[in-house]
Amino acid sequence: MDKKNALRAGALAAGTTLMMLLMSSPASALTRDDGDDPGPGLSVIETLGLFVVAPIVLYLVIAGLVMVGDKSHKRKDPTSSNITTKADSEADTKADAKA
Secondary structure (H helix, E strand, C coil), rough: CCHHHHHHHHHHHHHHHHHHHHCCCCCCCCCCCCCCCCCCCCCHHHHHHHHHHHHHHHHHHHHHHHHHHHCCCCCCCCCCCCCCCCCCCCCCHHHHHHH
16 A cells, blocks of 8 residues: 555656656747847856855845844743742842842
8 A cells, every 4th residue: 555655656746747847848948039138148156146145145134133133022931930939039038138
């Protein structure tokens, strides 16, 4: 039974891949369309900057803004914030008495 499911999944993946390859063939056509006016190509540095460096920088900026926004709030632990031990309460009363 398990072998049958694996075979079915493999056939589905192969069929999907084949269909995607067949449908993407016009994307790599060598003949130009009417009215097609491509601009100058990008250099390797420009391509890496646009498709590698820019997304990484954007990700870091957004992550930094989220971390700054998160640290501005006091973190509260609801499980231990309302628990006071005897030693803590005695220390608090001694500190209040000295002040």
